[in-house]
Amino acid sequence: MKLVRYSHNKVPGEFLGVQTEDGILAIQRLADHLNATIPLSMTDLLKSVDDGLDLIRQVIDQAGDLHFSLDNYLLAESDIHYLPVINQPEKILCVGMNYVDHVKATGGEVPVSPVFFNKFPNALAAHKQTIPLPSITQKVDYEAELVIIIGKRVNSVCEKAAKDAIFGYTIGNDLSDRALQFQSSQWMIGKTLDYFAPVGPSIVTKDELPNVENLAIQTKLNGKIVQDSSTSEMIFSVSKIVSQASQYMTLNPGDMIFTGTPSGVILEQSNPDWLKAKDRLDITIDKIGTLTNHLV
Missing domain, CATH: 3.90.850.10 (Fumarylacetoacetase-like, C-terminal domain)
Structure with missing residues (x-):
């Protein structure tokens, strides 16, 4: 898994994303739609890395099982600033x-x-x-x-x-x-x-x-x-x-x-x-x- 810290051009705050070949996956937005809990930031993830990574993987797997289109949760690099x-x-x-x-x-x-x-x-x-x-x-x-x-x-x-x-x-x-x-x-x-x-x-x-x-x-x-x-x-x-x-x-x-x-x-x-x-x-x-x- 490739994890990034980023800020969004239109939404204030710091975010945790998953870098894919097609763009940055807004994992928190996906988790919210699935009523799932994941680390909100890299700081949160570092409190328990193994558990946090498992939660992120579970969200991605659940989205696949439900046939969610991840395209709806992808951000172009032009939409973000890397941190x-x-x-x-x-x-x-x-x-x-x-x-x-x-x-x-x-x-x-x-x-x-x-x-x-x-x-x-x-x-x-x-x-x-x-x-x-x-x-x-x-x-x-x-x-x-x-x-x-x-x-x-x-x-x-x-x-x-x-x-x-x-x-x-x-x-x-x-x-x-x-x-x-x-x-x-x-x-x-x-x-x-x-x-x-x-x-x-x-x-x-x-x-x-x-x-x-x-x-x-x-x-x-x-x-x-x-x-x-x-x-x-x-x-x-x-x-x-x-x-x-x-x-x-x-x-x-x-x-x-x-x-x-x-x-x-x-x-x-x-x-x-x-x-x-x-x-x-x-x-x-x-x-x-x-x-x-x-x-x-």
Whole structure:
């Protein structure tokens, strides 16, 4: 299942939708017509992910059994505005140096354990949201990443148990200002500028991605391919990352973990041409979708 957070052009509020090939399914409106109860928002769903997903599936199945035409409950993308897939996560963790080709291209050493840093919720942005470049930035770079969404509260779990804590996955762009990033030994100020963590367009539940560590990942800058790799090239697996993070802190539903970027970022270039206003970035991960943002 692919779940989106959105606002409607004509109806105030935040909504939870199911992304289909034909459009966004207004699942709450469908549930209301069936006198069924489902989570009203992503925040509600995160209170009990498994139960909430079951309720949503039951509504869709019931509609099928009753021969409801789902076309009557579909929204065109022109009717909505995407919102960041999670609203105000407690934690946004990021893993650095998690693809060998990227490590080598930047002159680093292959780490023996995940290298964690952080962004804050102010950095979140949505699919198709324009990203303003702050005046303080000088060397802005893109980083295509698979993002883990936590669905259960866990602490100090093994790798096998870590899988049970995962709600699903989305696409992220770990936008970075390299001048600020390397201004000190802490990368934070170059990583968590406003809107420097666009995510989306949807959360794909983990049951739809049983082989998450073999997905093509690609970035296009103004239509030109600049990153072209696979999550199979990650040094540390999804389960390893979640397990390792949980040794240091309790992970809670809605926490997000960016899993690192492959080679092809601007930082690796001998004559870098940094991102600028009017640039367009399209990040595609197989079976998840495409995250698109323009810079202004």
